[in-house]
Amino acid sequence: MRFIHISDIHLGKTYRTSTGEAERYEDFFRCLAEIITDAIEAKVDFVLIGGDLFHVGQILPKTFAKTIETLQPLKEANIPCIAIEGNHDWIHRRDSISWMEALSQMGYIKLLRPSRTEEGGYSFDPFDEETAMGGHIEIGGVNIYGLGYIGAQAGSHVERICEAVTTENNLLLFHVGIWSYSPVEIGNMKLEEAHPLAEKFGYVALGHGHKPYVIKTPEGRPYAYNPGSPERVNFGEEKYDKGYYFVTYENGEFIPEFRNTSPRPMFVETIDLNGAENAEQALDMFNEQVANKVDTSDDDRKPLLELKLTGRVGFHPFELGRERLKAVLEELVDPLHVEIKNHLSLVSSAGEGESSKMSLEEIENEVLHELIKSGSEYQGREEELIRLSISLKKAVQKGNVDGDELLALLDAEGN
Structure with missing residues (x-):
């Protein structure tokens, strides 16, 4: 049996009011569509989504429509798509149906969500095709359990989660990060809190952090896998591997293989303008450093740029306006989107010495x-x-x- 494990797709993400808004919006759908094509060609038994299918819980109708269009080939191929909610998918008003629930009711995904007992424990009810809800589904002898996003105290729930599972050959979908591995600051658990999951689940399909990593038991046995996001979602992810897990299950063993996707090129660079006496000199320095640091020769797609300007200069930093900088960038690398952080500080003469105005x-x-x-x-x-x-x-x-x-x-x- 084979399946694909993806997470943190963030459909609907873009840069509002940016000239590259429409193209960036398409990046995330294009990435998911390519993975779905891989799933169909490989004839996998199912696809797992470890949360954050959407970038926000309250998406635009056009995003929902395009999601259906993207998932349609998977549905037509009769490949089940098992999903949980991440913190981005969650809507706080539980009297309203969520977009994830709507997708489940329409048959595009099977949304797993546990119920809670009066004592605070967990109950993983079998998935009901009529209500399109449940916490557990069995496919090809593998019992798949779905948790979604619990929140800040997820680690304290592990014992109750394990107590609720009594089957063999188990897999857990869990939208949570592991401290020291996950770059996300919230929604994580400690490494030692996660280890009891290895005794109950042969494969823990994680989501939440956008960087891929593998968790092992103290004895060195891998049991939890975080694929990260298949597309670069935020600045800071430019050096992360991007992709998904293609997993083979045979003889009671899960054998994962990380497969790379092709995200849009992203660069986060520091441009040192220290010592520039005027804006013109600073522009020359800016031009030279960007040309050296931002190499787009191996990808014809427009890159995403975040540039931090640093240094003490002999002119007011506001003289180096964003429009002047963007004009230089358009000629050099023609970015789809650019964010410029001006951390320059002014140095002015004061008698025989120099006084420096500190940056914010x-x-x-x-x-x-x-x-x-x-x-x-x-x-x-x-x-x-x-x-x-x-x-x-x-x-x-x-x-x-x-x-x-x-x-x-x-x-x-x-x-």
């Missing part, structure tokens, strides 16, 4: 350092606590972060 980031770090240092119980931990403070700030700025998830971030940093 430097001011923020200095203020935090002084505040933390003023508390005697925190002395010696300044850098650690500054890093934690900034992580918390970034998590809050991203939105959709609840109190439990922030507490989990504190707990993880503290350990």
Whole structure:
């Protein structure tokens, strides 16, 4: 028996108001369509989606329609698509039907979601074709259980999850990250909390983190696999392998093979303009460094760029306007989308010496350092606590972060 394990597809993701909005929107559907083509050609027995099929829970109708169009060949090939909800798929109003539930009712996916007992335990009811709901489905002798996204305290649920499973030849779909492996700051569990899953499930199909990784027992046996996202979703993923797992199940053993996809090229680069005396000189330095660092010769698709400008310069940083920089970039690499972070600081003469105006980031770090240092119980931990403070700030700025998830971030940093 063979199946494909994918996750974190993020259909509907794009850059709003960007000139490349429409093309970027298509990237994610194109990526999923290519994987579905692979599944059909390989005649797999089923496809697993480990959550975050959509980028947001409240998608546009056109995104739903295009999702149906993309999944249609899989349905016509009679290949079941087993899915769970990730944190991006989840809608907070449970009195409304979600788009994932609608896909399940229409037969494009089989959405797995457990029920809960009065005592707080888990119950994985068999999947009901009429209601298109359930927590467990059996295909070819493999018992597939689906959990979805639990949240910040997922690790504390593992014992109850295992207690609810009494079958053999088990597979678990679980939208959760593992600390130290997952680059995501929220929705993770500790490594030691995950290990009991290996005693109950031969294959744990993870999702959530966009970077692929494999979890092993303390004895070195692999049991949990995170494929990451098949397309580059956010800046910071430019160096990650992108793909999915093609898994063969024979003689009671799961044998996964990671297969690469072809995501859009992405570059995150620091451009050092230190010492530039005027905007024209800075533009020349910018041009030279971008030409050296952003090599698109092996891919004809327009790249995604994030550029951070650093250095102390002899002109006001605002003189180096974004439009001037974008004009240079269009001529050099013609990016689909670019984000420019200006961290330049102005150096001005002051008598015989020089006085430097700090960047906003430097001011923020200095203020935090002084505040933390003023508390005697925190002395010696300044850098650690500054890093934690900034992580918390970034998590809050991203939105959709609840109190439990922030507490989990504190707990993880503290350990």
